[in-house]
Amino acid sequence: MIAAKIAEVLALISLFGYLIFKPSTLSLLYYSGIAFLIEFFMSKPGQYLIIVYHKVSDEPSKYSVSPEIFEKQIKFLKKNFRILKLDHANNMHNLKGRKIVITFDDGYDNNYNNAFRIAKKYNVPIHIFPVSGRVNKKGYLTWKQIQGMQKSGLVLFGNHTRTHPILSDLDAKSIKKDIIGANTDLGEKIGSVKYFCYPFGDRFDSKTIRILQDLKFDYALTWIPGINDSSSDSLQLKRISINDLSMQNKFKLKYPNLFFKLKRR
Numbered sequence: 001m002i003a004a005k006i007a008e009v010l011a012l013i014s015l016f017g018y019l020i021f022k023p024s025t026l027s028l029l030y031y032s033g034i035a036f037l038i039e040f041f042m043s044k045p046g047q048y049l050i051i052v053y054h055k056v057s058d059e060p061s062k063y064s065v066s067p068e069i070f071e072k073q074i075k076f077l078k079k080n081f082r083i084l085k086l087d088h089a090n091n092m093h094n095l096k097g098r099k100i101v102i103t104f105d106d107g108y109d110n111n112y113n114n115a116f117r118i119a120k121k122y123n124v125p126i127h128i129f130p131v132s133g134r135v136n137k138k139g140y141l142t143w144k145q146i147q148g149m150q151k152s153g154l155v156l157f158g159n160h161t162r163t164h165p166i167l168s169d170l171d172a173k174s175i176k177k178d179i180i181g182a183n184t185d186l187g188e189k190i191g192s193v194k195y196f197c198y199p200f201g202d203r204f205d206s207k208t209i210r211i212l213q214d215l216k217f218d219y220a221l222t223w224i225p226g227i228n229d230s231s232s233d234s235l236q237l238k239r240i241s242i243n244d245l246s247m248q249n250k251f252k253l254k255y256p257n258l259f260f261k262l263k264r265r
Helices: 002-014 017-021 023-032 034-042 067-080 086-091 110-122 143-152 172-190 206-214 247-254 256-263
Strands: 049-053 099-106 126-130 155-157 195-197 219-221
Touching: 023 247, 034 247, 034 256, 067 110, 067 247, 086 099, 099 110, 110 126, 110 143, 126 143, 126 195, 143 155, 143 172, 172 206, 247 256
Parallel strands: 049 099, 099 126, 126 155, 195 219
Antiparallel strands: none
């Protein structure tokens, strides 16, 4: 009965067509309680979201979020979510409330100057995936900064390869060399890592997954949009990007099941 009612509501919403993702339509669903009720019945046990960022900077770039906006986002997330480390989000299935994980790709220097500063202020954990061959180069993190952040206990680091190649374009030997190279670089400075993040997000194939399995990585993160839960493949975890606090992004964060359902219509 409930499922049928939800289907009716979704069908009715879909009649709006292009209006579905208009701010006024989303606001109606967001504030009326309709989205909350639908999301409640669509949710699966152990669900969690992973956000991907690159830069926290005033630099004009589609990969950049200003420090001011990032701080506002952190305050929003603290109010509406449990911000967790990946291990906790993936394993604490019975933990009540919305769960979310914050990640950064590539290891830009503003991850230390801005993102880490704000993370410390609000005491939230973050994951950073530096390209190890770029560390100590202009615009990127230094090993000293990486070591300092790790010692804080708030920042966990993972492997994002040594050179950031398109892995699906490489043979297995080259893929393994690049990943092991980054493991070596990170291992010498901060110890072994168990997290991996695919360069370019979705440019990988079964060769890479088998190599990650052989190298005993616990988790690997894509940039394929979606929600994770207790049944997700730990080597193909989904992530979403949030560049501002528009109504669409607030809706995506708080009601992801409904959001992605409507996106597919």
